[in-house]
Amino acid sequence: MDDDVILLDFWVSVFGQRVRIALAEKGVHYENREENPQNKTPLLLEMNPVHKKIPVLIHQGKPVCESNIIVQYIDEAWHDKSPSLLPSDPYLRAQARFWADFVDKKVYESAKKIWMTEGEEDQQVAKKELIEVLKVLEGQLGEKPYLVGESFGLADIALIPFSMWFHTLNEIGKMNIERECPKLAAWVNRCMERESVSKTLPRPHKFYEFILEMQKKKGH
């Protein structure tokens, strides 16, 4: 049954990385198919006609879309496999969903602005916004090992791929995220001790090169 799993993915996508981490946590075997965002395959358009975006998890021929939803699907479809990616307590489950949703609504947009924004003033605003967002996450972390409850799960999986961006953000934004958010930095190290994470995330330098290349093409 495990073998009938295909992931439509793109190596640089933080959203695809979430799914790869979740599959690795559960030990699910799958075929990874690299998509080109500039030239989408007919399979991607067929499997995600609404958003036309990776990642798509195709399990026994049926597609599941949207990364946080896919991670919850993986937890439920392979519920007999450890570890659980969501706590069992309803309140903690709601917390996990809340923080995964917060990452989607706040981190992606505010971080992307730092290399998309032109002009010193706009970049200062973007930097301030990102640090505020990361400090909210740092507050949620507090003295806990993970974002919600005692175990690595949905909210951590939602956030950890963005740690691959920190080096690029520090370079381009002339900032030091690790110094601003030491608890978050310690949490990143803790997550990176997991093979599911360390083997999934590209080297930070590789991502930096990708962004510099992208900026060059856009004539920055």
Next chain:
Amino acid sequence: MDDDVILLDFWVSVFGQRVRIALAEKGVHYENREENPQNKTPLLLEMNPVHKKIPVLIHQGKPVCESNIIVQYIDEAWHDKSPSLLPSDPYLRAQARFWADFVDKKVYESAKKIWMTEGEEDQQVAKKELIEVLKVLEGQLGEKPYLVGESFGLADIALIPFSMWFHTLNEIGKMNIERECPKLAAWVNRCMERESVSKTLPRPHKFYEFILEMQKKKGH
């Protein structure tokens, strides 16, 4: 236990209405506290410090935020009460989450534009966009009674409060949503047969008056 449930709400909010429908479906007793968005109470700011928005469900002193997350929480916290608001099959659960998320990402923004937009041309664009979004939902509905599976649930609860907007959208946008989307119109009628829905949603005319009043204040 049921009695220790407080909902921070605002009558006109489609997001608050989702929570009220879910609580009514489960037969959970609760205290509804009306918030004023222009003058938020200290309790709201304490219970939802991140987004500072209603609805917030406070259950035994602990807050749950974000309407689709609250509906899932209600389903899980009162899992022994019928009906289930999510199917049991993992694939259908993912589908329910996907369509609830689609409503959040697409319906709210495109519908709101119709009364927020000034100028004929922009309004035409907004109308076209909304009808396209509603037709996607109509496609998902197909010949089924509800959006996902055979039962009324999360995705229906996410969408049905917007039906209260249709009269206003038809009037202001000079459109006819029911004619454009007959299956969706039939689904609205089907949902309105449920007491949880019909007793929760304000009369469409009341909403229209609210929007006209809002436009007047903004000097439209």
